Amino acid sequence: MSGRRRPLAGHLVLLTTVVAAVAALLTGLVAWQSAAHAAEQRERDTLTRQATLLSRLPALSPVLFRGAEKLAGPNGEQFAVLAADGTVAGGAAPALDLASRAALLAGRPVSTDGLLAGQDVLVVGSPTAGGGAVVLTEPYATVDRTTDQIRHDIGLPLLVGLLGAALAGGLLARRIARPLTASATVAHRLAEGERGVVAPTGGPREAAEIGRALTTLDRALTRSENRQREFLLSVSHELRTPLTAVQGYAEALADGLIEPERVPEVGRTLAEETRRLDRFLADLLDLARLEADDFRVEHTPTDLGALVAEAAAFWSGPCASQGVDLRVERPDAPLLVTTDPFRVRQLVDGLVQNALRATPAGAPVVLAARAGDGTAVIEVRDGGPGLTEDDLAVAFDPGALRERYRATRPVGSGLGLAIAHRLTTRLGGEITPHGHGPEGGACFTVTLRR
Known part of the structure; x- marks a missing residue:
């Protein structure tokens, strides 16, 4: 030790x-x-x-x-x-x-x-x-x-200078160490879970900067914990609703309260609720895996134009069934990027699913790929209601938009955009939300280095 x-x-x-x-x-x-x-x-x-x-x-x-x-x-x-x-x-x-x-x-x-x-x-x-x-x-x-x-006359001034330097060092040390010690105390209190702690901002400029940084950290932790609390409440609500339905129908079946002719209908309801639970839990697991340090990304040469075309072919059916016009914009030449095609496809599917949910019948969803300055860009645009400036600030926070629009728009688990953001970060790219694109609705731009 x-x-x-x-x-x-x-x-x-x-x-x-x-x-x-x-x-x-x-x-x-x-x-x-x-x-x-x-x-x-x-x-x-x-x-x-x-x-x-x-x-x-x-x-x-x-x-x-x-x-x-x-x-x-x-x-x-x-x-x-x-x-x-x-x-x-x-x-x-x-x-x-x-x-x-x-x-x-x-x-x-x-x-x-x-x-x-x-x-x-x-x-x-x-x-x-x-x-x-x-x-x-x-x-x-x-x-x-x-x-x-x-020589005798210079000895005393040197000794006085030495003692004065030691005294000045003590005063300097006290001036510097006091705010640092106070900042360390504040940091320990923050680590123990206390919030709203006022950090000292006196002393030298560097010590004052540490105090201001601790105050900023305190506010950031408070916001983050509040969002986590809201997210957990939202998760518990999402889980409770289908579980309540499943439990109610299961008890009714066990007690023989369901007429024989209604059993198929109850079975379909139970299957739908369990699928809903399965999708929600799958999103939670995806988000947890993206946060893990051992999340694997396998980089290989990938043609983003071809990948976008494959995704469009898959989503053409769901879009047609909802009366949504799916459009594809891709370059004529191959758009090669060294990345993980499986993860990029997962990212594109999540953004298209999010856009399709918000787009009314007759409006378009656009899936585009183009070359940038040393980069490759994928865009997913829709003709839905779009996003406000306040929405853009919390677009990638788990459950934030879902909680905001659950009473006025079709919403999913609230984790799709958070997953898209983490996936893009893992791929070494950037994702940028825009409140209103050319089609009038939201636009999400993913930029990958070529």
Whole structure:
């Protein structure tokens, strides 16, 4: 069994803390490395300003010489004067090499390193107007102390930044996790069958989108369950009516209440009611099979024109018996599609049966096949009353149209169009209902990829 998983808030806090720690570490490493250079540069700048100031004095008398050494003393600075003839006087004289002397005598400032009394020192020189130069030195120990101070000063801000990042991560995690946790609670309540649950829409945009999606799901589940409930009520009503008739006649026969001359009539009634039950149950089984994952579709090259012609030949008799004019529209050339011919024929038969039921005598039913743009199209059109916009929205819902028109039109089991929709989907096609076609009635268009 897997261990307990860390919640999202914990992941966010850990992530932000790690990112902040890595950023602080990298910043600290860069600052640590640059602290020595910054400290050295600062000390060189200070020495340069002092040397420049002293070099502008009109004359470096012994008094000024001693004053400069006292001024430089607290940091261990040493002072020297380079005369125009090349002689050097002062405590910093041993640190001045020949190259630096030549540069200063040539009028160029000097900023370099040197060795004084066995110590590494900074050497800075500034030429004077009289042709000589002023030289100042400072031990590297001063630079080291300054470096340590800079490094000490950057440690606290880095630590504060790390703690601030962790705190920000916690606040961010709380802001993100709270609506997600609430949405998860809503999802569990929906899964347990509760409806009308209000999902949270606060927090970040993605979390709000999840909340809106859950609200949409709740409404969709409510509609679906209401339709299922209505369908089950319709099914129970459809089953109860013939069962009541069969049970009543069976009890009457068992009790000897049926006169001998009426027995054939009662037998025909029982047979008709049982056939009605058989058709209804067959439709239910077809719909259940179409919903199953193991529903088989065998694709083979199929001429839809020939298939439509075969279907028309079969339905010509039932149409003629009801006074309906069956028309066929098919292309002259074969209309080849790789599909399951048995299932396509089942689909066509269901649509024609549905159209024939709604078409009055003298009106047409049209069975058409034609080529589309990379597709093949089958149409079943009728001259019946057609469908409204509200009808089109629920045309493929089991029992929806039957419940709507059972008192005003001839209706079937209410499952035919639902079966047609599922069959078309299984065949990889699309079926589109139209309220009124060229003949005035409904039109169903099936589109299959060629």
